[in-house]
Amino acid sequence: MTSKTRVSFSNVRDAPEEKTVQKMAGLRGAASLGTASIHNQASWSFTGLLAAQRMTKNLKERRGLKAGRKIPKVEIVGLQAPSFASRPSQKVQVTQIQRLLEGYLPGRLGQLTYDPLRVPSLVKELSEEVKALVKRVLPPRYKVLCVVTLGERGQEDVTVVSRCLWDPHADSYAAHVYQNPSIFCVAAVYAVYCE
Incomplete structure (x- = not known):
């Protein structure tokens, strides 16, 4: 979920990547600070995913409580015949x-x-x-x-x-x-x- 960007600078002045870095940084015509290389590396951690899931679950519960809604509890009811089915007048003995x-x-x-x-x-x-x-x-x-x-x-x-x-x-x-x-x-x- 988090994206890490690494920027590293070196002191070498006349590197071929210098112009590319300057264009990216918007330093056209400015004094050069050396070469910079930018690495985008997306790292996903399992613990980060679990933490995000817990956080969104807590937010949903809080939002429900603020709105005054209570989350209905599920109750298991005994077996009942469907209302659309015809029922026998007598059951089998x-x-x-x-x-x-x-x-x-x-x-x-x-x-x-x-x-x-x-x-x-x-x-x-x-x-x-x-x-x-x-x-x-x-x-x-x-x-x-x-x-x-x-x-x-x-x-x-x-x-x-x-x-x-x-x-x-x-x-x-x-x-x-x-x-x-x-x-x-x-x-x-x-x-x-x-x-």
Whole structure:
């Protein structure tokens, strides 16, 4: 931010730069003082930048206080539905859906053993049956998405993860994991409000 100019004079009288220096200094026809060389060197220091930033911040705060304005404080408010969005008259009862899954999966899968040829059709059947059960307890204008993952239990670990983009005020989900010595099953039900 600061610009430093260095001027150095020497006692040598007949140097070729003398005329240039005299023109710059406006000494035409005046007695010569020797050669002068002018160096412009801009030096920026980090501490100088920080000091300037602090100073301007303090000036802004003072100016605001003098004008009688107070800087508003930002407050974090709890999640609220946007005013332009339609809101459901009833929300989904997630605990009720959770209880349905907890009662249905052990009864349906029981002591089933893993059969790789039968699993694709079994997963489709499970998904449709869970969807039909959940539709009975859903409020109006909700759509249901059911994802069932079924696999063989072995020496490996499996992690099932999902992400959704939705309205947290109206939409919800429930999931349940069932395991027996041969298989594992993860059933996830997503209830999405249709505007």
